[in-house]
Amino acid sequence: xAFDYDLYVIGGGSGGVRAARMAAxxxxxxxLAEESRMGGTCVIRxxxxxxxxxxxxxFRELPAQARAYGWDIPEGHFDWQAFxxxxxxxxxxxxxxxxxxxxxxxxxxxxxRARLIGPHEVALxxxxxxxxxxxxxxxxxxxxxxxxxxxxxxxxxxxxxNFERLPERILIVGGxxxxxxxxxxxxxxxxxxxxxxxxxxxxxxxxxxxRGLIAEAIRARxxxxxxxxxxxxxxPKGSFADGxxxxxxxxxxxxxxxxxxAGPFTVQSTTGELxxxxxxxxxxxxxxxxxxxxxxxxxxxxxxRGEILVDxxxxxxxxxxxxxxxxxxxxxLTPVAIREGMAFVQTVFHGQPTPVDHDLIPAAVFTQPExxxxxxxxxxxxxxxPIEVYAASFRPMRSAFxxxxxxxxxxxxxxxxxxxxxGCHIVAPEAGEMIQLAAIAVKMGATKEDFDRTCAVxxxxxxxxxxxxxxxxxx
Ligand code: NDP
Numbered sequence: 001x002a003f004d005y006d007l008y009v010i011g012g013g014s015g016g017v018r019a020a021r022m023a024a025x026x027x028x029x030x031x032l033a034e035e036s037r038m039g040g041t042c043v044i045r046x047x048x049x050x051x052x053x054x055x056x057x058x059f060r061e062l063p064a065q066a067r068a069y070g071w072d073i074p075e076g077h078f079d080w081q082a083f084x085x086x087x088x089x090x091x092x093x094x095x096x097x098x099x100x101x102x103x104x105x106x107x108x109x110x111x112x113r114a115r116l117i118g119p120h121e122v123a124l125x126x127x128x129x130x131x132x133x134x135x136x137x138x139x140x141x142x143x144x145x146x147x148x149x150x151x152x153x154x155x156x157x158x159x160x161x162n163f164e165r166l167p168e169r170i171l172i173v174g175g176x177x178x179x180x181x182x183x184x185x186x187x188x189x190x191x192x193x194x195x196x197x198x199x200x201x202x203x204x205x206x207x208x209x210x211r212g213l214i215a216e217a218i219r220a221r222x223x224x225x226x227x228x229x230x231x232x233x234x235x236p237k238g239s240f241a242d243g244x245x246x247x248x249x250x251x252x253x254x255x256x257x258x259x260x261x262a263g264p265f266t267v268q269s270t271t272g273e274l275x276x277x278x279x280x281x282x283x284x285x286x287x288x289x290x291x292x293x294x295x296x297x298x299x300x301x302x303x304x305r306g307e308i309l310v311d312x313x314x315x316x317x318x319x320x321x322x323x324x325x326x327x328x329x330x331x332x333l334t335p336v337a338i339r340e341g342m343a344f345v346q347t348v349f350h351g352q353p354t355p356v357d358h359d360l361i362p363a364a365v366f367t368q369p370e371x372x373x374x375x376x377x378x379x380x381x382x383x384x385x386p387i388e389v390y391a392a393s394f395r396p397m398r399s400a401f402x403x404x405x406x407x408x409x410x411x412x413x414x415x416x417x418x419x420x421x422x423g424c425h426i427v428a429p430e431a432g433e434m435i436q437l438a439a440i441a442v443k444m445g446a447t448k449e450d451f452d453r454t455c456a457v458x459x460x461x462x463x464x465x466x467x468x469x470x471x472x473x474x475x
Contacts, residue, residue, distance in 0.1 A: 001120075001131075005029045007349075008122050008132035009107075010114045010293070013040020015325035015337030016138030017098055021105040022345040030106070031132070033124060035113035038098040039091075041140050041326070042334040045158045048094065049087055050181060053160075054366045056083050057188025068402035078189055080166045087161070116294040119320045134320055134348055137308060138341070139289040141326035145282045146173075150234035153265055154280040157182065166191050167278035171267055173231050175202035177365055179283035180214065183223050184368040193223045194277065196269065198230040203365065207377040207425040209391065213409050214371050214427060220406060221368070230270040231280070237264040240274055288327045305329050312355035313347045314340055322348070331358055362439035364432030369408060372435025374442050375423035378413055378473075386416035388471035390448070392464040396428065410464040412448065416474070419447035424465070434462050 005028075009020045012034030024030040037044045056078070063073045102109055112124040116135060123129045143156035157178050168191065172183050175197030187193040195202075195218070202218070202225070203211045218225050233240070263278040288307040296302055300316045300323075301309035307329035314322045322344055325337030339356055346354040362374035381387045391411040399406055413423035424438045441450065456463035 003120060003133045004130045005031050005108075005132040007031075007134045007136060008114075008130060009033070009136045009138060010116075010122065011040065011138035011140060011289075011325070011327070012038040012098070012102075012109075013138060013140050013325060013337065014042045014334045015140075015341040016040070016136065017102060018338045019136055019138065019324065019341030019344055020107045021101060022342055023349050024105040024107045026345070026349040028349055031108040031110055031130060032102060033110040033112055033114035033122070035111075035125070037091075038095050038102070038109070043094050043098065044091055045161055047334055049091060049161045050157075050185070051366060052087055052090065053185045053189070054181070054368070057185045058368060060188045060190070065399065065402040065404075080163065080189070084161075084163070115292060116298055116300075116321070119298060119318050132320075134322065136341075136344060137293065137295075137316075137321065137323040137327055138325045138337070139293065139327045141286040141288045141329070141332065143178075143282065144285050144287040146231075146284050148231065148233055150239075150265075151282070153234045153262065154282045156282055160186075160281065167263065168192060169194070169264075169277045170279045170281055171196065171231070171275065171277045172281045172283055174283035174285070175199060175204065175227075176283060176285065177203075179281075180218065180365060180367045182281060182283060183218060183225075184221065184366075187221055187223050188368065194275065195223055195225045196229045196231055197225070197227055198270070200227060202227070203371065205377075206365070206371060206373055207411065207423070208379055209393075209411060210371055210373065210409055210425045210427050213393070213407060214365070214367055214369075217369055217406055217427075218367065226269075228271075232268045232270050234265050234267050234280055237266050237276055239266045240268045241266075286326065286332065288329050290327060303329070313353060314344050314356065330356075331361055333361065333363065336361060360439065360443050362435050364435055366432060369406065369427055369429050370431035372426040372428075372431035372433075372438075373424070374435055374439040375421070376413055377423060377425070378411075381413045381415075381422050382475045384422075387422065387475050388414045388416055388448075389473040389475075390414060390468040390470075391472050392468055394464075396461050397459060398429075408461055410462065410468070412451065412465065412468065414448045414471070419449060421446055421448060421451060426462075426465075428461050438462075438465065 007023045007030045009016045009032040020030050020032045066073045112126045114122045114124050117123045121131050145151045172179050172195045183193050183195045201211050290306050300318050303309050308323040310323050310328050314324050324340035326332045343354040343356045346352050365371040393407050393409045396408050408428035411425040426434050451466050454466045456466050
């Protein structure tokens with residue numbers, strides 16, 4: 001049977017775009033459908049604008065630090081509108097780059113929503129239909145609000161980049177990547193931030209010592225971090241007073257789309273407190289975009305979280321249909337989606353079956369300071385056998401000189417038997433940059449002695465990683 005294309009990609013995010021380009025480079029005829037802006041979550045409403053906001057917010061402490069170093073610098077004022085205009089300009093530019101990359105690779109772009117109507121057939125919202133030998137779903141995910149009264153009043157991370165003006169007070173709900181990063185960013189931009197996290201410590205899954213240090217730093221910045229506290233309901237300001245319940249109409253608001261700028265609100269916490277804020281931001285996780293794609297009708301397996309079920313080669317239960325990235329809810333990170341896309345192309349278009357290697361993926365949380373991690377946490381490693389823990393926590397030179405008492409952490413988890421470094425955990429400014437390099441050594445299987453025979457770079461924070469002589473704990 002003759003197909004219109006060799007590959008039809010649904011979703012123009014990091015994973016979909018890379019797979020489309022790499023497949024087209026093999027001479028395949030490729031089309032890609034995107035219903036929104038090219039670049040997806042990472043470029044348009046995730047990593048990229050977030051990191052630019054991290055940079056914007058990090059200038060807040062610079063004048064004071066600079067003055068301690070002898071500079072005559074006055075306190076500044078942050079202009080959100082000016083920043084947002086530049087931010088939007090940058091996102092437009094990047095979207096253009098993505099489009100040109102696809103164009104120059106020979107990928108046909110369809111600016112429309114697509115859904116599957118057969119194992120080899122897609123239908124676009126504009127009525128067009130196409131056939132393809134292979135279909136790749138890379139539709140990503142979206143933020144999810146919890147189901148509680150008045151939840152529709154709350155914003156999600158997508159909305160933050162569209163603020164007309166910054167709120168004076170915000171409540172951030174959640175203790176994961178987005179909640180912690182946004183708490184630091186918004187506080188740095190001058191917003192009064194309260195953060196509710198339902199568990200005992202933020203950043204579940206990361207090394208406990210590192211989590212503790214980040215929580216300490218978050219509080220030291222002035223963020224009102226409330227652990228063991230969740231949100232029970234949101235209503236317009238004044239709701240819930242004298243035991244008054246949330247108005248019935250508000251209950252209906254449920255999970256609808258938020259109206260930006262509609263505050264102030266009164267929030268009721270699970271601990272029974274009331275607090276008034278201008279905005280509530282839910283950073284309570286993301287959900288794969290699988291609805292309305294015609295997947296279940298076709299026999300593509302869908303998991304409990306709404307994710308597409310795939311095998312090691314990203315193939316679904318329908319042999320011509322593959323899926324990569326956040327829509328498969330494996331490891332929801334841009335570089336992982338890209339690697340899954342490349343492995344898919346290697347498997348299908350180069351005839352070399354290539355499973356995706358999900359082992360030892362480094363990650364960074366762009367809080368201030370940052371948290372970088374690769375490999376096992378101390379807690380997970382303890383379960384696996386005898387380990388030694390090497391850790392150094394200290395006040396870094398740059399901020400200590402200026403009177404800051406913030407601490408950094410350099411930590412290695414070492415297997416007592418093989419001497420391999422099983423995990424590396426860094427809390428420090430630029431920990432994201434550092435962990436990228438440490439991850440190479442850890443991925444190569446470096447031992448503690450390999451670290452030790454590497455000469456230190458002095459004076460740096462990271463030199464501690466190669467100068468820690470004695471374990472602080474053994475298990
Ligand atoms: P996470 O899964 O990281 O965190 C979700 C948080 O919300 C957790 O603290 C969770 O608590 C809490 N939560 C979940 N459901 C509820 C609920 N019903 N009520 C109250 N709290 C709730 O999700 P994020 O939204 O922060 O980020 C999504 C993903 O995006 C990340 O996992 C990551 O893969 C990716 N990401 C990566 C970044 C990076 O690389 N720097 C930056 C941003 C996002 P609990 O721990 O108790 O489950």
